[in-house]
Amino acid sequence: MARECINIAFSCNNNWVDKLAVTLVSILKHSNVLDNYKFFVLDGGITQENKQKLAKIKSKTKFEIEYLKVNREIFSNVPLNNFFTIETYFRLKLPSLVNVDKLLYLDVDIAVKKNIAKLFSIDLKEHYAGAVIDESSYYKKFHKLPIKNYFNAGVLLLNLKKIRKDNLEEKFFDFIKYNSDKICWVDQCVLNAVFNENVMFLDKIYNFQHSDFLPDTDKKYKKLKNNIVIVHFVTSRKPWNFEKSLNFVLEYYYYYLQTPFRWKFFTHFINKMKRKIRLSIILLDIN
Numbered sequence: 001m002a003r004e005c006i007n008i009a010f011s012c013n014n015n016w017v018d019k020l021a022v023t024l025v026s027i028l029k030h031s032n033v034l035d036n037y038k039f040f041v042l043d044g045g046i047t048q049e050n051k052q053k054l055a056k057i058k059s060k061t062k063f064e065i066e067y068l069k070v071n072r073e074i075f076s077n078v079p080l081n082n083f084f085t086i087e088t089y090f091r092l093k094l095p096s097l098v099n100v101d102k103l104l105y106l107d108v109d110i111a112v113k114k115n116i117a118k119l120f121s122i123d124l125k126e127h128y129a130g131a132v133i134d135e136s137s138y139y140k141k142f143h144k145l146p147i148k149n150y151f152n153a154g155v156l157l158l159n160l161k162k163i164r165k166d167n168l169e170e171k172f173f174d175f176i177k178y179n180s181d182k183i184c185w186v187d188q189c190v191l192n193a194v195f196n197e198n199v200m201f202l203d204k205i206y207n208f209q210h211s212d213f214l215p216d217t218d219k220k221y222k223k224l225k226n227n228i229v230i231v232h233f234v235t236s237r238k239p240w241n242f243e244k245s246l247n248f249v250l251e252y253y254y255y256y257l258q259t260p261f262r263w264k265f266f267t268h269f270i271n272k273m274k275r276k277i278r279l280s281i282i283l284l285d286i287n
């Protein structure tokens with residue numbers, strides 16, 4: 001019997017394409033050779049050259065990448081802030097753009113540490129999605145929605161069949177139109193509001209949020225560490241900023257160096273170092 005295809009969607013523009021490559025490589029590294037992956041990329045303007053590079057990712061597991069055109073105009077009035085680009089909202093179009101019943105959506109600030117087939121196979125029953133609580137919502141009320149459990153939208157196992165049946169895509173856009181004052185964290189608030197807690201809350205190993213809120217010395221974290229399936233580099237503390245105190249950075253670059261964008265790493269690193277050296281010269285001058 002043919003194995004079920006594992007469908008995964010991403011949203012990405014040309015600036016983030018090397019990060020998408022890291023996520024893809026990390027997924028495939030931990031995949032079963034007998035599995036079959038289909039990647040859907042909501043295309044925020046990735047160049048042909050970069051698409052060709054992505055096609056060069058090497059893997060023993062079969063995979064295919066499909067690029068989906070998104071009409072940017074429909075998002076022209078969405079609330080944004082300095083941290084986010086419009087592409088984050090593209091995932092709201094997944095129900096009409098991807099014709100499958102179940103789809104895993106992943107951010108591209110993510111590295112996968114174990115096989116994700118098990119996550120994909122979770123039976124969502126009548127829930128709209130499977131998701132993990134947003135770590136920062138434990139610490140403070142940082143959204144304006146009348147719900148108790150607020151999920152992080154970086155890893156979403158979507159029950160597209162039910163989402164389409166209940167016409168939620170239209171409700172996403174109605175929410176943006178009529179409740180934009182309630183949106184603090186872009187599409188994440190839209191999804192939380194419209195799903196209205198009809199969500200299967202998953203173990204945090206599926207979206208381990210490497211945020212300021214869980215320091216490396218945390219006891220709970222130590223226990224979790226070996227079980228983590230997906231690491232999510234939330235907040236502005238990203239591996240590509242060469243954050244010293246961040247965990248998994250070495251692992252991140254282990255994957256990065258296996259992508260067709262590996263040379264970018266060196267130029268990026270040299271530029272960072274140049275900046276650091278320039279800064280120290282300025283400081284020396286002052287002293």
Ligand SMILES: [Mn+2]
Nearest residue numbers: 107109154234
């Ligand atoms: Mn993210």
